[in-house]
Amino acid sequence: xxxxxxxxxxxxxxxxxxxxxxxxxxxxxxxxxxxxxxxxxxxxxxxxxxxxxxxxxxxxxxxxxxxxxxxxxxxxxxxxxxxxxxxxxxxxxxxxxxxxxxxxxxxxxxxxxxxxxxxxxxxxxxxxxxxxxxxxxxxxxxxxxxxxxxxxxxxxxxxxxxxxxxxxxxxxxxxxxxxxxxxxxxxxxxxxxxxxxxxxxxxxxxxxxxxxxxxxxxxxxxxxxxxxxxxxxxxxxxxxxxxxxxxxxxxxxxxxxxxxxxxxxxxxxxxxxxxxxxxxxxxxxxxxxxxxxxxxxxxxxxxxxxxxxxxxxxxxxxxxxxxxxxxxxxxxxxxxxxxxxxxxxxxxxxxxxxxxxxxxxxxxxxxxxxxxxxxxxxxxxxxxxxxxxxxxxxxxxxxxxxxxxxxxxx
Numbered sequence: 001x002x003x004x005x006x007x008x009x010x011x012x013x014x015x016x017x018x019x020x021x022x023x024x025x026x027x028x029x030x031x032x033x034x035x036x037x038x039x040x041x042x043x044x045x046x047x048x049x050x051x052x053x054x055x056x057x058x059x060x061x062x063x064x065x066x067x068x069x070x071x072x073x074x075x076x077x078x079x080x081x082x083x084x085x086x087x088x089x090x091x092x093x094x095x096x097x098x099x100x101x102x103x104x105x106x107x108x109x110x111x112x113x114x115x116x117x118x119x120x121x122x123x124x125x126x127x128x129x130x131x132x133x134x135x136x137x138x139x140x141x142x143x144x145x146x147x148x149x150x151x152x153x154x155x156x157x158x159x160x161x162x163x164x165x166x167x168x169x170x171x172x173x174x175x176x177x178x179x180x181x182x183x184x185x186x187x188x189x190x191x192x193x194x195x196x197x198x199x200x201x202x203x204x205x206x207x208x209x210x211x212x213x214x215x216x217x218x219x220x221x222x223x224x225x226x227x228x229x230x231x232x233x234x235x236x237x238x239x240x241x242x243x244x245x246x247x248x249x250x251x252x253x254x255x256x257x258x259x260x261x262x263x264x265x266x267x268x269x270x271x272x273x274x275x276x277x278x279x280x281x282x283x284x285x286x287x288x289x290x291x292x293x294x295x296x297x298x299x300x301x302x303x304x305x306x307x308x309x310x311x312x313x314x315x316x317x318x319x320x321x322x323x324x325x326x327x328x329x330x331x332x333x334x335x336x337x338x339x340x341x342x343x344x345x346x347x348x349x350x351x352x353x354x355x356x357x358x359x360x361x362x363x364x365x366x367x368x369x370x371x372x373x374x375x376x377x378x379x380x381x382x383x384x385x386x387x388x389x390x391x392x393x394x395x396x397x398x399x400x401x402x403x404x405x406x407x408x409x410x
Contacts, residue, residue, distance in 0.1 A: 005104050010042045011059050013097065013104040015073050016111045018048065018055050020090040022075075025082040025352075028052075028222050028230035030406075041098050051230045052079045052237060079237065082214075084293040084301070084349055086114050091346050123163055129286040130159025130209055136286065138205035139279035144269035146195045147202050154183045154206035176210055176241055180248030183207050188256040188263070196264035203249055209290065210245060212238035213359030214352070216386075220394045280309055287353050297349050300339075304354035308332050312358060322392045325358055329396020330403070337404040347406060351397075358393055 017038060021031045028050040035057070039046035045060035058072040090111060097107040118126075134155025138148045158179045165171040171178075183206040184199075191197040204211070215238040222231035284305035288298045308328045316324025332354035336347035 007044070007059075009104045009108070010044055011071070011073075013108045013111075014039045014042065014044060014046060014059075015057060015075070016108045017090065017094055018050075018057055019075055019077065020086070020111050020114065022050060022055055022077055023080050023083070024087040024090065025080040026087070026348075027218050028227045029225040031055075038094055038098065042104065052234045053077060079234075082291045082352055084291050084297065084346075084352065086292070087346055087348060088294065088297075089114055095344065125289055127156060127159035127163055129289040130162070131156035132282055133209055133286040133290070134158075134205045134207075136279040136283035137208045138202065139271065139275060140283065141198075141201045141205060142269055142271045142276075143198050143201045143205070144266060146190075147197050147205075147266070150187060150190050150197060151202050151205040154186050154202075155209070157182060157186075158207065158210070174244075176244035177248035177251075179210055180207055180245040181252045182248075184249040184252035185255065188252060188261055191263055192256070192261040196266040198266055199263060207245060210241070212241040214356060215241070216390060217355060217359045217393055220390045221397060224394055224398060280306055283357070284353065287356055291352060293349065293353075300349050301353040304332060304335070304350040305357055307335075308354040309357050322388055325389055325392040326396040326399075328358055329355060329393045330400045331396075333397040333400020334404040335400075337401060337406045340406065341404070355393065355397070358389075 014035060018031065018035050021034065026034070031050045032048050035048050036046060039048075039059075047058045047060070049056045054077050055075040056072065057075070058070070060070050093102070093107050093110045096102040097104055102110070131152045132155070135148050135152030138151035141147075143151070161175060161179055161182070165175045180203070184203050187197055187199055187202040187206065191199055215234055219231045219235035219238060222234060225231075281302060284302040285298070287305060288301040291301065293301045308331075311328040311331055312321075312324040314324075315327040318324075319327075332351060336349070336351035336354065339345070339350050340347035
């Protein structure tokens with residue numbers, strides 16, 4: 001460590017690193033463990049407490065007799081959004097600082113430089129991937145050509161709504177309910193005036209990007225790691241999102257019925273296997289864009305999503321759906337930790353896209369929709385399915401971490 005690197009410079013670097021890891025979607029237990037190890041390597045006694053909307057970090061002076069004064073920082077932050085490329089860049093900066101290849105002051109400057117705005121081209125690519133994700137998920141649901149096309153168009157419209165809501169706080173607060181209202185109204189209208197559609201499948205596919213399945217999984221994993229406050233807050237946030245989506249969908253259904261619209265059962269559709277495979281790859285590619293992965297990491301992201309889906313499918317056929325989710329979570333967790341150890345990069349590159357098709361967001365949406373429709377028994381059955389899938393997935397992730405320990409927790 002250079003003698004001109006003061007305690008202030010070191011604490012500023014640790015604070016900035018904490019801010020970045022939180023902003024890029026790191027879970028509370030992983031963030032606390034990673035920042036604690038970095039602070040110790042820099043000679044700082046550090047206590048950190050992370051939650052979905054902020055961080056409290058306290059420094060008790062340097063390790064040893066020459067420690068400085070105590071100070072505490074409180075960071076109020078919005079819930080983080082997954083950004084795999086910036087997470088990798090922040091991790092690489094931390095590695096260079098710890099290796100002595102970069103000073104802590106320069107490291108803090110480099111971390112702040114990650115705040116560059118997205119280009120207009122990438123924003124429009126993100127909108128396109130909303131539609132691609134919706135159409136691909138509709139294909140995975142085996143809904144038929146009309147439903148796939150409708151889901152794609154609605155997904156594009158919701159992507160435009162999300163783009164328009166950026167920087168508009170009041171619209172952003174109502175975005176989930178508005179998106180579900182628009183998606184359900186359009187799907188209902190198409191089903192009544194043009195061709196029968198499987199309404200539930202089309203609506204879920206159309207709003208799949210907004211469903212908080214990953215947030216629910218993260219919340220349960222935090223609770224399992226005894227992060228009671230963070231896990232409870234994140235779980236409450238996920239349920240609130242589900243409630244807003246459900247309200248929008250139910251309001252659209254009531255509006256359609258008031259207008260005299262009718263639903264008809266569509267004909268059963270059998271998809272060829274090649275279409276399922278194509279839809280899987282397309283969905284994985286779209287998630288690579290939505291998770292803002294580096295272009296060079298796209299093969300890893302797509303491969304992880306496809307691997308998890310295939311493991312869930314074949315293990316589920318052999319041992320049951322819950323066991324399939326468990327084995328997929330275990331394999332993805334172990335594979336992500338192994339990759340992180342071999343490449344010295346964050347395992348989130350594999351872990352996050354690997355579990356995205358396993359998370360129970362759509363089932364959670366169905367459970368609340370049934371409750372709003374007064375069908376309590378179906379709602380409770382769907383809610384029980386949500387908890388079963390969550391427990392199976394989180395158990396798989398925990399056993400995967402036990403099989404192959406994480407590298408610096410990222």
